[in-house]
Amino acid sequence: DTEVTQTPKHLVMGMTNKKSLKCEQHMGHRAMYWYKQKAKKPPELMFVYSYEKLSINESVPSRFSPECPNSSLLNLHLHALQPEDSALYLCASSQAGGSYNEQFFGPGTRLTVL
Amino acid sequence: SQQGEEDPQALSIQEGENATMNCSYKTSINNLQWYRQNSGRGLVHLILIRSNEREKHSGRLRVTLDTSKKSSSLLITASRAADTASYFCATDALTGFQKLVFGTGTRLLVSP
Numbered sequence: 058d059t060e061v062t063q064t065p066k067h068l069v070m071g072m073t074n075k076k077s078l079k080c081e082q083h084m085g086h087r088a089m090y091w092y093k094q095k096a097k098k099p100p101e102l103m104f105v106y107s108y109e110k111l112s113i114n115e116s117v118p119s120r121f122s123p124e125c126p127n128s129s130l131l132n133l134h135l136h137a138l139q140p141e142d143s144a145l146y147l148c149a150s151s152q153a154g155g156s157y158n159e160q161f162f163g164p165g166t167r168l169t170v171l
Numbered sequence: 172s173q174q175g176e177e178d179p180q181a182l183s184i185q186e187g188e189n190a191t192m193n194c195s196y197k198t199s200i201n202n203l204q205w206y207r208q209n210s211g212r213g214l215v216h217l218i219l220i221r222s223n224e225r226e227k228h229s230g231r232l233r234v235t236l237d238t239s240k241k242s243s244s245l246l247i248t249a250s251r252a253a254d255t256a257s258y259f260c261a262t263d264a265l266t267g268f269q270k271l272v273f274g275t276g277t278r279l280l281v282s283p
Contacts (some may be wrong), residue, residue, distance in 0.1 A: 088269055099273035111242035
C-alpha cells in the first residue's frame, strides 16, 4: 500500500468551530508532515513528526494543533481559524532519517473558513 | 528564504514537444527533488537527484543539477496531454534533512 489518505476531502467551518483533519498511511513510514498550500503557490511546511514526536514546527499559530497518535496516523486540530487560513492542507509521509527520502503526499483537504 | 525560483511560471506547448523547466535555489543542499501536482490535488514525486550527481533520467524525464550555479532543470520529452500539471522543485538544507522547501512552480499546459 503506497497511499496516503486524508479526510475529509472538503471542509467548511466557521471561525468559532473546532474541527480536525486526519491523515493515515500504512507504508511503515516514521516521518509525517503537514503542509499548507494557497492557490497557485507552493506547499509550505507546517509541522514534521519523526517517530511520533514533533520535530519541526514552522512557527505555526497555536490555532493549529498537530497530533500523532501512532506511527500511522496524523491529525491536525483546528480551532478559532481565520478566513486567511482557507487553503489546501496536505499530509505527507516518508522514511525517517537520512536525506534521500521522497515524500508521499495525500490528496489534501480543501478547507474554507467563513 | 531558501525557496527556489522556477521559470517559466507557465509554459504552453503541443503534444510531442519537449518541455524544459528551470529551478534556482539559494543555499547548499543534500539533494533536489521534482514533484508534479495535478490541479488541486496532492503532489507526486518524480525524481530525486543528489548533490554529487549531475544528471539523472527516469523514463521521459531528464534532470540536471549544477551545484555551482545552484540550479536544476527538468526536461520532459515527447510531452502528452496527461503531463499537464504544475511542477515543483524541492530542496533540503544541509541541516534538517526532513525539511523540504518547494520552489514557486511551473504550470505546464500540453495541448492535444
